[in-house]
Amino acid sequence: MSIELTINERPYIVDVAPDTPLLWVLRDVIGLTGTKYGCGIAQCGACTVHVGKDAVRSCITAVGDVAKPVTTIEGLDAGGNHPVQRAWRDAHVPQCGYCQAGQIMQAAALLAETKNPSHQQISDAMSGNICRCGCYQRIQSAVCIASRGV
Amino acid sequence: MPHGIVNDPHVFVSIDPSGIVSITAHRSEMGTGIRTSLPMVVADELKADWSKVRIVQALGDEPRYGNQNTDGSRSMRHFFQPMRQVGAAMRQMLEQATATQWGVSLSEVQATNHEVIHRPTGRKFGYGELARAAMDLPTPPVESLKFKPENAFRYIGHSNIPIYDLFDITVGKAQYGYDIRLPGMKYAVIARPPVVGGRIRSFDATDALKVPGVEKVLELKVSRAPPAAYSPLGGIAVVATNTWAAIKGREALKLDWEDGENGGYDSAGYRRQMAERANKPGRVERNQGDFDKAFAAASKVLSAEYYVPHLAQAAMEPLVATATIRNGECEVWAPLQDPFGAREAFAKLLELPIEKVKVNVTLLGGGFGRKCQSDFAQEAVLLSKALDGAAVKLAWTREDDLHHGFYHTVTYSRLDAGLDPSGKVIAWRHRSVAPTLFANFKPDPKREQSIELGLGLADIALDVPNVRVETGEAAALTRIGWFRSVNNIPHAFAVQSFIAELAHALGSDPKDFLLEIIGPPRKLELEKLGLTDPLWNYGDPYSTYPIDTGRLANVVRLAALRANWGRSLSKGSGLGIAAQRSFLSYVATVVEVSVDGQGKLTIPRVETAIDCGFAVNPERIRSQIEGAAVMGLSNFIGEISFAKGRAEQGNFDNYPVARIDNAPTNVRVHIVPNGSDIPAGGVGEPGVPPFLPALCNAIFAATGKRIRSLPAGDQIRV
Ligand code: FES
Ligand code: FES
Numbered sequence: 001m002s003i004e005l006t007i008n009e010r011p012y013i014v015d016v017a018p019d020t021p022l023l024w025v026l027r028d029v030i031g032l033t034g035t036k037y038g039c040g041i042a043q044c045g046a047c048t049v050h051v052g053k054d055a056v057r058s059c060i061t062a063v064g065d066v067a068k069p070v071t072t073i074e075g076l077d078a079g080g081n082h083p084v085q086r087a088w089r090d091a092h093v094p095q096c097g098y099c100q101a102g103q104i105m106q107a108a109a110l111l112a113e114t115k116n117p118s119h120q121q122i123s124d125a126m127s128g129n130i131c132r133c134g135c136y137q138r139i140q141s142a143v144c145i146a147s148r149g150v
Numbered sequence: 151m152p153h154g155i156v157n158d159p160h161v162f163v164s165i166d167p168s169g170i171v172s173i174t175a176h177r178s179e180m181g182t183g184i185r186t187s188l189p190m191v192v193a194d195e196l197k198a199d200w201s202k203v204r205i206v207q208a209l210g211d212e213p214r215y216g217n218q219n220t221d222g223s224r225s226m227r228h229f230f231q232p233m234r235q236v237g238a239a240m241r242q243m244l245e246q247a248t249a250t251q252w253g254v255s256l257s258e259v260q261a262t263n264h265e266v267i268h269r270p271t272g273r274k275f276g277y278g279e280l281a282r283a284a285m286d287l288p289t290p291p292v293e294s295l296k297f298k299p300e301n302a303f304r305y306i307g308h309s310n311i312p313i314y315d316l317f318d319i320t321v322g323k324a325q326y327g328y329d330i331r332l333p334g335m336k337y338a339v340i341a342r343p344p345v346v347g348g349r350i351r352s353f354d355a356t357d358a359l360k361v362p363g364v365e366k367v368l369e370l371k372v373s374r375a376p377p378a379a380y381s382p383l384g385g386i387a388v389v390a391t392n393t394w395a396a397i398k399g400r401e402a403l404k405l406d407w408e409d410g411e412n413g414g415y416d417s418a419g420y421r422r423q424m425a426e427r428a429n430k431p432g433r434v435e436r437n438q439g440d441f442d443k444a445f446a447a448a449s450k451v452l453s454a455e456y457y458v459p460h461l462a463q464a465a466m467e468p469l470v471a472t473a474t475i476r477n478g479e480c481e482v483w484a485p486l487q488d489p490f491g492a493r494e495a496f497a498k499l500l501e502l503p504i505e506k507v508k509v510n511v512t513l514l515g516g517g518f519g520r521k522c523q524s525d526f527a528q529e530a531v532l533l534s535k536a537l538d539g540a541a542v543k544l545a546w547t548r549e550d551d552l553h554h555g556f557y558h559t560v561t562y563s564r565l566d567a568g569l570d571p572s573g574k575v576i577a578w579r580h581r582s583v584a585p586t587l588f589a590n591f592k593p594d595p596k597r598e599q600s601i602e603l604g605l606g607l608a609d610i611a612l613d614v615p616n617v618r619v620e621t622g623e624a625a626a627l628t629r630i631g632w633f634r635s636v637n638n639i640p641h642a643f644a645v646q647s648f649i650a651e652l653a654h655a656l657g658s659d660p661k662d663f664l665l666e667i668i669g670p671p672r673k674l675e676l677e678k679l680g681l682t683d684p685l686w687n688y689g690d691p692y693s694t695y696p697i698d699t700g701r702l703a704n705v706v707r708l709a710a711l712r713a714n715w716g717r718s719l720s721k722g723s724g725l726g727i728a729a730q731r732s733f734l735s736y737v738a739t740v741v742e743v744s745v746d747g748q749g750k751l752t753i754p755r756v757e758t759a760i761d762c763g764f765a766v767n768p769e770r771i772r773s774q775i776e777g778a779a780v781m782g783l784s785n786f787i788g789e790i791s792f793a794k795g796r797a798e799q800g801n802f803d804n805y806p807v808a809r810i811d812n813a814p815t816n817v818r819v820h821i822v823p824n825g826s827d828i829p830a831g832g833v834g835e836p837g838v839p840p841f842l843p844a845l846c847n848a849i850f851a852a853t854g855k856r857i858r859s860l861p862a863g864d865q866i867r868v
Pocket of ligand 1: 036040060
């Protein structure tokens with residue numbers, strides 16, 4: 001069935017079963033592969049996107065339930081210069097990089113809501129995002145750097 | 151190392167007329183930064199301006215590029231000097247081309263920052279203008295190359311070059327194996343036998359084929375005649391128009407499996423068997439002095455047993471590969487650590503000459519050893535063949551990854567030490583029982599093999615006159631594979647925990663005792679160790695990379711110093727230390743823990759000292775060591791266990807890994823400064839082994855509780 005979506009400020013009409021997770025619609029149907037699959041059960045955060053202002057796990061979000069505009073890593077900032085993206089580069093966060101789109105989207109949602117998060121607030125907000133390479137200490141500092149630039 | 155080393159600039163460098171220098175990275179990028187660091191070495195010797203450098207990822211082609219199997223922490227170790235040679239040779243070719251062009255003497259021209267200057271006149275050529283002429287020159291012989299002196303390095307050792315993919319990663323453009331999309335591509339998943347060696351008895355695809363988007367269900371028949379090596383497990387493939395449809399289709403399959411001979415693999419029972427074997431004499435792998443006599447004469451003895459379970463690499467990007475076969479030519483895109491080994495396997499599967507198989511290496515969303523095994527990409531190739539060559543992306547879910555691994559082995563160790571009346575250790579015996587990875591390649595030898603003995607078991611440096619190392623029998627009942635730092639994990643866990651236990655029994659300071667048992671600075675004389683098999687030494691010559699106790703003791707002292715070892719800590723806090731030579735580098739770690747009244751662990755600080763020879767890219771060395779501490783904590787809490795031959799964990803809900811709220815996020819890294827005359831050692835793996843024992847030693851210091859069996863489980867709250 002046809003489902004209308006707004007993704008990164010562009011309209012899309014996709015023809016998929018409404019219970020298809022947003023993740024696979026983004027990746028396989030629309031071709032936005034910046035959003036990653038890591039677990040499929042809301043355990044790792046690799047698939048994090050924004051629906052409206054909220055960071056959500058697109059792997060468990062049925063596309064039929066998406067009622068607000070979606071922002072993915074590709075649409076976070078036209079030039080790739082959202083303060084979180086810049087901070088991620090300044091702090092040299094990534095190793096393999098696979099988890100980082102999800103991390104960045106999660107951090108951007110945190111900072112949109114909490115301007116100057118404490119160490120504890122960062123830990124709490126980011127604890128659903130696994131980085132198997134272990135970039136956590138740089139994620140901590142990058143979120144701090146970004147909080148000064150949001 | 152198959153196909154050795156290639157150092158020809160014609161292979162690795164090309165310069166276009168606009169001056170853009172393209173440098174080929176032939177090793178796989180899985181997070182270490184190697185795809186940046188090796189070209190950076192070339193660029194430095196080439197005196198190239200980094201902003202005009204582009205990196206090209208090599209196809210899987212070892213005859214052309216030399217060895218590409220990105221494992222064993224060997225990329226910098228083996229290719230630092232060759233990449234310097236590539237850069238220096240290309241620089242000299244540019245200078246030669248300029249001198250010829252102007253008809254001046256070679257001694258009057260000099261390359262600097264992307265230009266060649268004629269010194270007497272100040273005339274200049276940009277690298278682009280000379281490119282064609284320079285690249286047409288033959289490669290100068292290595293003996294004629296002039297290398298930069300260390301103080302002239304601009305990138306090497308300077309930590310001023312960000313990883314090449316940094317921007318793309320932060321905007322979602324970096325391309326991993328999972329991100330490959332080809333026109334008309336199909337998506338597939340496979341239902342594999344839950345037990346290694348099992349097979350399908352019958353299946354019913356009726357419901358699966360009703361799932362919207364599912365196009366085909368087919369049996370993937372494979373030959374697993376021993377040695378199975380990295381061959382796929384076979385199973386039932388579901389082919390669909392997108393990944394989700396394939397997954398749903400697979401859920402709807404009715405499957406009847408026959409389990410085969412490993413259907414009885416049960417971790418609890420297996421552990422009991424291993425414990426029995428560890429308590430009986432085994433095969434002697436090292437016999438230095440006379441352990442039995444010294445042990446019998448000891449005035450005090452101590453024993454302890456340690457257990458480290460199977461672990462899964464669980465890279466964030468699950469396994470995936472895309473393949474197509476057109477006009478008798480196969481092309482594959484995949485996150486492969488060993489692209490040429492994979493290519494050979496594909497050619498064999500398809501019975502095609504290797505020239506007809508092309509392997510593109512994507513970025514790897516982590517590897518940790520799992521992506522050395524090309525089973526998953528072989529599946530994609532077989533599937534494409536079964537679909538008449540159609541482009542197909544074969545994706546693994548996380549459950550597939552944890553259920554069908556090439557797992558880290560499982561290890562039961564028993565250590566015994568005898569002390570003389572003065573408290574000196576005079577007898578040391580280490581019995582290790584672990585199934586071997588080499589069961590993939592030959593009839594199961596049922597005990598650790600030479601390479602595994604060389605991963606911190608037979609090769610440890612001890613100032614003890616009587617040392618015996620034995621291995622006990624353990625059959626491989628699942629697939630054992632490579633895992634970041636491999637058997638160093640259980641070996642260092644046992645040895646470095648036991649050393650701290652001895653220190654405690656003697657009332658000694660653990661750091662002082664560790665230094666004492668390492669002994670005076672010396673290079674171990676191999677012939678005096680009483681090794682049964684020759685020392686593997688990570689595949690490199692012992693004369694270049696001896697076991698140097700001075701370097702080991704030095705990192706212990708450095709880590710202790712930075713940790714302010716000996717400072718007084720509040721109740722419930724403690725420091726633990728451990729050290730390990732692995733992958734020809736020396737690492738010591740001090741972990742600080744605090745355990746609160748509810749038994750909850752936190753790790754406020756980690757101090758790690760690493761001596762990895764010459765440090766080419768210190769910034770990426772730091773990131774590897776930071777990550778190693780995080781993985782070290784994951785190794786503390788994770789376990790893959792088996793029941794009825796099936797892995798019991800399937801996702802991160804029951805295979806926990808460290809997260810930002812429990813991981814160490816204050817890891818301080820101290821790199822021992824060395825000149826470029828000190829050969830580079832490994833970096834990706836050596837940070838991992840000392841972490842676990844240092845952590846457990848710290849927990850003991852904080853609480854008096856000794857953790858000898860992993861996972862930590864309910865022994866402590868993490
Ligand atoms: S893929 Fe969605 S949380 Fe892991
Ligand atoms: S950078 Fe590799 S998983 Fe996070």
